[in-house]
Amino acid sequence: MFSRVARGLDASSRTPLLTALGGLALLAGWVVWFVLARVSVYELSRAARLEVETASHEIDAPVEGRVVRSGLSLGRQVQVGDLLLELENDRYRLERDAQLTTLRVIEPQIEALRRELAEEERAVRGEGRVAAASADEERARQRASEALAKLKASEGTQLEELRKSSAVSPLEAERTAAEAQQHRAESEAHVAAIGRLGSEKGLRVAERRANIARLEQAVARFEGEREVAEARVKLLEQEIALRQVRAPTSGRIESVVDLRAGSVVEPGARLATIVPSGALRAVAFYDPSTSVGRVQPGQRARLRLHGFPWTKYGSIPATVDRVGNEPKDGQIRVELVLHPERGSRIPLQHGLPGTAEVEVERVSPAALVLDAAGRFLTRADDASLGAVPSPGAK
Numbered sequence: 513m514f515s516r517v518a519r520g521l522d523a524s525s526r527t528p529l530l531t532a533l534g535g536l537a538l539l540a541g542w543v544v545w546f547v548l549a550r551v552s553v554y555e556l557s558r559a560a561r562l563e564v565e566t567a568s569h570e571i572d573a574p575v576e577g578r579v580v581r582s583g584l585s586l587g588r589q590v591q592v593g594d595l596l597l598e599l600e601n602d603r604y605r606l607e608r609d610a611q612l613t614t615l616r617v618i619e620p621q622i623e624a625l626r627r628e629l630a631e632e633e634r635a636v637r638g639e640g641r642v643a644a645a646s647a648d649e650e651r652a653r654q655r656a657s658e659a660l661a662k663l664k665a666s667e668g669t670q671l672e673e674l675r676k677s678s679a680v681s682p683l684e685a686e687r688t689a690a691e692a693q694q695h696r697a698e699s700e701a702h703v704a705a706i707g708r709l710g711s712e713k714g715l716r717v718a719e720r721r722a723n724i725a726r727l728e729q730a731v732a733r734f735e736g737e738r739e740v741a742e743a744r745v746k747l748l749e750q751e752i753a754l755r756q757v758r759a760p761t762s763g764r765i766e767s768v769v770d771l772r773a774g775s776v777v778e779p780g781a782r783l784a785t786i787v788p789s790g791a792l793r794a795v796a797f798y799d800p801s802t803s804v805g806r807v808q809p810g811q812r813a814r815l816r817l818h819g820f821p822w823t824k825y826g827s828i829p830a831t832v833d834r835v836g837n838e839p840k841d842g843q844i845r846v847e848l849v850l851h852p853e854r855g856s857r858i859p860l861q862h863g864l865p866g867t868a869e870v871e872v873e874r875v876s877p878a879a880l881v882l883d884a885a886g887r888f889l890t891r892a893d894d895a896s897l898g899a900v901p902s903p904g905a906k
Contacts, residue, residue, distance in 0.1 A: 550874045557796035560868040566788040569761050573777040574754045584768045584784050590759040599755035608748040611741045622734045629727040636720045763788035787862050796868035797843040806872045813848050817866035820858050
């Protein structure tokens, strides 16, 4: 009887001991896990979306006008230079055609004046040659007249001596003297003709120079009119081009404004958005206070799309590619490279919204608790400092 009671007391005393030992083992295991285990810490984005790597192009109305023809349709595939929208431009086309007609009329006139100008310049050079030849001819005649005058003078002297000896009649001597005087007069006339030729040459050259100046002035006037018309044509072509909205890049029209013939658009109005073809990437936006310095290129991430619950469709693996450190609109832009799994049921396309989670570090649970405690104390200190009144407050 006593032995059975002793065995019962011994068994009852070992049960709490085993329970305590088991609890200590669990506590030790938990402490080891709490200190040595590593868990992933993710930074959650404010927003994220899928985009093509090439930036999309927003199409705005360059000027105000009435729609003549519209090729804007949602989902249309366009190529660079395709006409998307044409605004009314009849006035500019008519004015351009008038200027082109003016150019067609002016050009032949300029060419005719230039030919006439070239002829006048050749005539000026010819006047000099003609005048020089005429002067040489007069000089030759003058020399011939002088020679004949000298000859008749010599004959007159000889006849005068013969007349004294009554060998010739006085009439013959007088005739010879008259002929000598005639030749001297002819020589003087040739000298005067040489001077007259020089004066006439100068007068004709002056007249031609004046005509050349008049022609050059006319050519300059027509060329000025041509340049003005050409500049006007360029301006009108620019006005016409502004009223023809063309695709700046190849891609697909993702958003569009419903415009029909007769509609009026305002300058700067958004007409459409063209998304170029290319590989997709994810763009996420983070709070600067928690992401700057923590989110780095090369970190692993995952993307969860709003329209495709992750519990059913899963998430899309990604890697941080580029991080912007300058906030814009109070957010940091982070670009991620997608690594979609084979067989994924998510139809990836431009514009799908979602959220991104970036694995910023792997730490122990103890470090997480200490970090949370530090943030709590920091917020508490900031709150207490904000509640303390300033020294000048009453």
